[in-house]
Amino acid sequence: MTVLLDSAMGTELARRGFELRAPRWGARAIEDAPHLVRAIHAETIGVGAQVVVTASFGLGERDTQLAAASVALARDAGAERIAGSIGPADPSSPPAQRRAHLLALGEALVRGGCDVLFAETHTTVGGAREALEVLRPLGRPVWVSLACGTGGLTLGGNGLRVAFEADAVFVGCTEHVGLEPALARLAPHNATLGVRPSLARTTDAGFDPSGAHEHDVVQSVLRCAERFDLAYAGGCCGTTPAFVASLAHALSS
Numbered sequence: 001m002t003v004l005l006d007s008a009m010g011t012e013l014a015r016r017g018f019e020l021r022a023p024r025w026g027a028r029a030i031e032d033a034p035h036l037v038r039a040i041h042a043e044t045i046g047v048g049a050q051v052v053v054t055a056s057f058g059l060g061e062r063d064t065q066l067a068a069a070s071v072a073l074a075r076d077a078g079a080e081r082i083a084g085s086i087g088p089a090d091p092s093s094p095p096a097q098r099r100a101h102l103l104a105l106g107e108a109l110v111r112g113g114c115d116v117l118f119a120e121t122h123t124t125v126g127g128a129r130e131a132l133e134v135l136r137p138l139g140r141p142v143w144v145s146l147a148c149g150t151g152g153l154t155l156g157g158n159g160l161r162v163a164f165e166a167d168a169v170f171v172g173c174t175e176h177v178g179l180e181p182a183l184a185r186l187a188p189h190n191a192t193l194g195v196r197p198s199l200a201r202t203t204d205a206g207f208d209p210s211g212a213h214e215h216d217v218v219q220s221v222l223r224c225a226e227r228f229d230l231a232y233a234g235g236c237c238g239t240t241p242a243f244v245a246s247l248a249h250a251l252s253s
């Protein structure tokens with residue numbers, strides 16, 4: 001059985017009129033629009049999401065109170081299982097600073113009461129491994145997600161025939177046609193796999209949200225669930241609660 005995760009937070013906030021801007025982008029909403037965050041969580045739970053990912057992607061090292069608050073918002077919305085989202089540290093910052101960023105946010109999410117730590121959207125294998133090294137000692141299961149292109153490499157160009165010291169490895173924030181090539185490389189080395197495709201097409205100019213159809217993305221996830229015995233599936237950028245509903249329907253039929 002594939003466990004269902006929720007859909008995107010950042011792009012869904014934007015679709016509902018919340019302005020995504022630096023610093024923190026969508027994670028600004030934890031403080032400035034908590035009702036919206038709670039409503040999006042509650043809607044995805046209502047259509048079948050079994051794991052809710054916190055709105056903390058985009059927080060920095062000093063945002064520990066907001067990180068803990070993001071777990072409370074998920075809990076208030078009725079989440080039974082909460083994955084605390086931690087984005088990659090700035091790769092151009094020194095290693096000690098990157099580790100401090102990951103550790104501060106990981107500790108805050110654990111303090112807030114998350115069930116799983118989710119190191120999300122790593123574009124390099126090295127970045128993912130570094131996050132796992134820092135987060136594993138914190139006493140929660142740790143999931144990692146790799147953002148991939150369509151040819152089975154990470155967006156940073158790394159190969160994926162790699163064993164990760166993670167409780168689950170996701171191909172996330174990836175165009176749906178990129179899921180299978182990435183999973184095929186990960187599968188021999190990693191027992192527990194998940195996907196969180198974007199409802200978008202990756203172009204030279206970035207994400208083209210008009211480029212993928214929900215039906216095709218759901219079909220891709222279904223194929224992956226069968227071929228790789230996926231433990232987890234949900235949605236990333238551009239996906240909505242309606243996508244979770246379609247996925248729930250498809251996975252259960």
Ligand SMILES: [Zn+2]
Pocket residue numbers: 172173174198236237
């Ligand atoms: Zn994404």
